[in-house]
Each structure stands twice: as C-alpha cells, then as structure tokens.
Amino acid sequence: MPSRRMRAAWDRATLGQKIAAFAGLAFLHLPVWVIFLYAFTTEDRTYQFPPPGLTLKWFEVAFARADIWAALKLSLAVASVATAIALLLGTLAAFALARSRFRGRELITLLFVLPIALPGIVTGIALLAAFKMGGIQPGFWTIVVGHATFCIVIVHNNVIARLRRIPPSWVEASMDLGADGLQTFRHVLLPQIATALLAGGMLAFALSFDEIIVTLFTAGHERTLPIWFFNELFRPRERPITNVVAVTVVLITLVPILLAYRLTRPNDTRG
Amino acid sequence: MPALRAAAAFLHGRRGFYLALLLLPPLLWLGIIYLGSLFALLAQSFYAIDEFTARIVPEFTLATYRQLFSQPANLDIILRTVAMAVAVTAAAAVIAFPVANYMARYATPRMKALFYVGVMLPMWTSYLVKVYAWRLVLAKQGIFSWFLDVFGLTPVLDGALATPVIGGPSLASSYIGMFIVFVYMWLPFMILPLAAALERVPGSLVQASADLGARPGQTFRHVVLPLALPGLAAGSIFTFSLTLGDYIIPSVVGAPGYFIGMMVYQQQGTAGNLPLAAAFSVVPIVLIAVYLALARRMGAFDAL
Numbered sequence A: 001m002p003s004r005r006m007r008a009a010w011d012r013a014t015l016g017q018k019i020a021a022f023a024g025l026a027f028l029h030l031p032v033w034v035i036f037l038y039a040f041t042t043e044d045r046t047y048q049f050p051p052p053g054l055t056l057k058w059f060e061v062a063f064a065r066a067d068i069w070a071a072l073k074l075s076l077a078v079a080s081v082a083t084a085i086a087l088l089l090g091t092l093a094a095f096a097l098a099r100s101r102f103r104g105r106e107l108i109t110l111l112f113v114l115p116i117a118l119p120g121i122v123t124g125i126a127l128l129a130a131f132k133m134g135g136i137q138p139g140f141w142t143i144v145v146g147h148a149t150f151c152i153v154i155v156h157n158n159v160i161a162r163l164r165r166i167p168p169s170w171v172e173a174s175m176d177l178g179a180d181g182l183q184t185f186r187h188v189l190l191p192q193i194a195t196a197l198l199a200g201g202m203l204a205f206a207l208s209f210d211e212i213i214v215t216l217f218t219a220g221h222e223r224t225l226p227i228w229f230f231n232e233l234f235r236p237r238e239r240p241i242t243n244v245v246a247v248t249v250v251l252i253t254l255v256p257i258l259l260a261y262r263l264t265r266p267n268d269t270r271g
Numbered sequence B: 001m002p003a004l005r006a007a008a009a010f011l012h013g014r015r016g017f018y019l020a021l022l023l024l025p026p027l028l029w030l031g032i033i034y035l036g037s038l039f040a041l042l043a044q045s046f047y048a049i050d051e052f053t054a055r056i057v058p059e060f061t062l063a064t065y066r067q068l069f070s071q072p073a074n075l076d077i078i079l080r081t082v083a084m085a086v087a088v089t090a091a092a093a094v095i096a097f098p099v100a101n102y103m104a105r106y107a108t109p110r111m112k113a114l115f116y117v118g119v120m121l122p123m124w125t126s127y128l129v130k131v132y133a134w135r136l137v138l139a140k141q142g143i144f145s146w147f148l149d150v151f152g153l154t155p156v157l158d159g160a161l162a163t164p165v166i167g168g169p170s171l172a173s174s175y176i177g178m179f180i181v182f183v184y185m186w187l188p189f190m191i192l193p194l195a196a197a198l199e200r201v202p203g204s205l206v207q208a209s210a211d212l213g214a215r216p217g218q219t220f221r222h223v224v225l226p227l228a229l230p231g232l233a234a235g236s237i238f239t240f241s242l243t244l245g246d247y248i249i250p251s252v253v254g255a256p257g258y259f260i261g262m263m264v265y266q267q268q269g270t271a272g273n274l275p276l277a278a279a280f281s282v283v284p285i286v287l288i289a290v291y292l293a294l295a296r297r298m299g300a301f302d303a304l
Helices: A015-038 A057-063 A066-097 A105-111 A120-133 A140-165 A168-176 A181-210 A225-233 A236-264 B002-013 B015-045 B063-070 B072-106 B109-124 B127-138 B143-150 B154-162 B175-199 B203-211 B216-245 B248-252 B260-268 B274-297
Strands: none
Touching: A015 A236, A015 B072, A015 B109, A015 B127, A015 B175, A057 A236, A066 A105, A066 A140, A066 A181, A066 A225, A066 B015, A105 B015, A120 A140, A120 B015, A120 B216, A120 B260, A120 B274, A140 A181, A140 B015, A168 A181, A181 A236, A225 A236, A225 B127, A236 B109, A236 B127, B015 B274, B063 B072, B063 B274, B072 B109, B072 B175, B072 B216, B072 B260, B072 B274, B109 B175, B127 B143, B127 B175, B127 B248, B143 B154, B175 B216, B175 B248, B203 B216, B216 B260, B216 B274, B248 B260, B260 B274
C-alpha cells in the first residue's frame, strides 16, 4: 500500500462517495437502535413514534414469564449441542481439506458450501421430508441436527482460513527438529488455530441461537426462543414483552459475535 | 498417550489413510444427513397426495410437478419471487458499492476497521429482531412516516402507496416495504465480498489508468468495475439465494401475494401436502444452480 503522502488525487474519496458510504452504514444501523428505544416505551398499543414516555416495567413483566424462560433454555441447549458437534466435525474437515489435493476434492468442497449456499428453507423442508420418511418424531434432536449441519460449515470455514495462513514450513521445521505428529499438532498447530476455533464456535452458537427458517420445519411442538418470538409477532397484544425479548436476544448474540470478531481480526496485516 | 503417539506416527506415513480418517465423520454427516435429506426431498416431490384420503402415495408420478406448473397461481408465485430476488439483488449492489468502495480503497486503517465492524454487527444481529424492527419502522404511525412528515414528504409516500401492485394500505403491508426490508437484510452479504474484491484492485493499475489520461469515470468503468465483478457476483449469490428462500419476511412485512418460501411452509404445514411443498422447493434449487453456474464463470468463488 502506498504511504499516506503518496496517495494522490486518484486515491481520495470525493464528498459524494463519502456521504454515500456513511449513509449506507447508517441505513444498516438505525433499525436496530429502534428496538432498544421501543423496549422502554410506555405506549403498548401502537408503534407510535416518538414514544410518549419511557418506562422499565416491561422488563419486569417479561422476566416473570415462564414460557420465555423455557424457550430461552431450549435455545441455549440446542445451540450448545449443535456447536459442540460443529466444532468437532468442522475442524476435522478443515484439517483434511486445508492443503491436500486429491481427486474429488472439488466435489467435497462443494458439499461443504451447499448448506449455506442453498436457502435455509431447502435445508428445512429436506430434513422434514427425511424425518417423515424415516418415521422420526421431531423434537430436540431434530432441531440439533438441522442446526449442526450449517454450523459445521461455519466452523470449517473459520478453521480452514486460519490453517491456510500457517506456513507449511512451520510444520516441516517442527518435524525436522524431532517432534512427532502429535507434538507438532499440540505445540505448533493448536495454538495457531485456537482462536479460530473459538471464533468459529461462537459464530456457530450465535447462528444456532437465532435460527428460525430451518427450525420451524424441524422443531415439531418444541418452541425455541426464535419460534416463540415468531409466534408473538402475530399476536400483537403482547407487544411490549416482545420488545424486551428482542433487546435481550440482540444482546445475547452480540457478545459472542464481537468476541469472535476480535479473535479473528488479522491485526498484523492491517494498517 | 503412547498409543495415540504411535497412531499419529503410523498415520503420518500414510497420508491418504490419514486424510480419509479425518474426512470420514464430517463427510458422513453431510453426505448422509444433508445429501440424504435432499434426496428425500427430491423423492417426495415425485410423490403425490391422494385427493380423497389426503395421504401421500409413495409412488413415482409427475402429477405434483404438473400441478405446480399448470396452475397460473403457482407460476405467478414463482415469477413474483424471482422478480423480487432480482430487484433486491440490483438494489443491494447499488447501495453496497459506495460503501464497499470507500471501505476498501479510501478509508484509513482505523476507518476501515470501523466500517468492517459497522457492517458485520447488523449482519449478525438477530434476524427475527431485525425483521421485527422494520415492522416498527414501517408501521402506519411508525418512525418512517414520522420522519417523512418532518420533511413534508408524506404526499410522496402516499403517492407511492397508491401505486397499483407495489403499493398497499401502509408500508408495512406493501411490496415496497417488503423490498426495503429484503434489501436491508442482505446488504451486508453484498458489501463484504464486494469490499474483498475491491481491496484486491492494485493501486498501481488505477494510477496507471490515470497516468494514461483516463478520467476517474473511465478508470472506474474500465479498470475497477471489471476487477470488482467477481465480488459483485459472489454477493449477488447471497442476495439472490436468500431472497428466493425466505418466508419469514413476506409473512411478517408484506403484501397479500404469496412467495415460494411461504408456499413451501404452508403446503407442508396447514395444507399437509408435503409433495407439493417439496416440488415448490426444487424451484429455488434449480434457479440457484443456474445462477451458481453463471457466477462461477465470472469467477465469483475466488472472491468468497
């Protein structure tokens, strides 16, 4: 990259370009902040803006609701199990595919893109069709299977990107210095991919926690938090409580995502 | 531990075996559960429902596909969904380009980091919450109409809502509103690959173009844009595919017309016609396969 002084006129944004860029960013952010505002509104019938007054009472009301707690617990349990499966299988796949060349590799790579390349509804209805044909009753484990399938891809993508950044010479050096395969893995590779694993795991967790498109097909009578939320959208009488849950969900998913971002940011290549 | 070490040493010498051992569990999962399910889906679409007993008859038939393609209402649904996906993709590209261009080519390192977080945070914010937030924003007395009112633009909104087909009683129940929400939801998926592609445009090329007398517009058209095309294609895969398969947004924010996703969800659920739902869901798969083949030609996979 040229130094700052070398950046001539061809390398400077015009005012119009700047405005368009910041306007795009603002467009992405405003709706999310609206939710935070509405969680405190005193108006419980319409979406009146600006809110006539602010209150904390809806948090108290939501906190006392057993159905919300049950849905939250189910979502956390599903996300934990799906993430664990994804971490194991996604990492294995990343190690196998990172640097190897073999026949049929392209096809396998395609298979590892498919669950996120095809729309979620396809995954959902396909799993449902398979469960129906196999006589499997939908429930906790069918939700987990659906989530783990796309979470594997997320973990795989994270780990493989990191593995490809590790110079092969490091592994060779380790082996040349007398370390066996296991030692090389533990002392050379594992420390390098640890943050990628953590980041992939947290993204997978957040994605699973928030998933609705596949889940509506695979959940049967179970209600995860997103399903609870979705049903609530068609029952507008409880609007203030929905607002509170929305804020809670945003906060729960935001923390792992911010951490994942910090962990994967390549701080040495930037700037 | 010694056993594990011996195993590691054994495997080190046998690379093919080691690879197979690593690959087997994830491959079994995706191969059996995921691909298996896709085949189950395909199989279901070749079954049909018995009209009298409302039961699925597990025999090969093309009746369900015939039903899908012979009813004008179904064709309308497919066309409507594809039109929305194309419109959303085009709009997302137009809005995403300045953002990606600025963050990739002009921003200082600090600003660039800010933009990356700024794009990723909303992208990872809960999907349902964002849809819900838009319902609040677009509602009749909501923030959007308040905003327009402040600037005296209410007649513009009323005019847009009075437009046949795309209009409706309020933004929250019109195709315009649905379009805005779709664009909003998938915008980060367009910005990120586009920015990645633009970041790889060598500054020297842009400089050379300028040195050779090209005006900024010409440089953009003949140098930057062709190099950004793979990123644009990659982003459009997401916006196109995500719009084709979504059924939450059209049912939460939207007009009365059905979309493919809603049909799939409704047919398998309340209507109990899994074969028709399966046949409907094959439509986006085929459309995306065609799209992927085109995007691959444009080098989209290098920019992912």
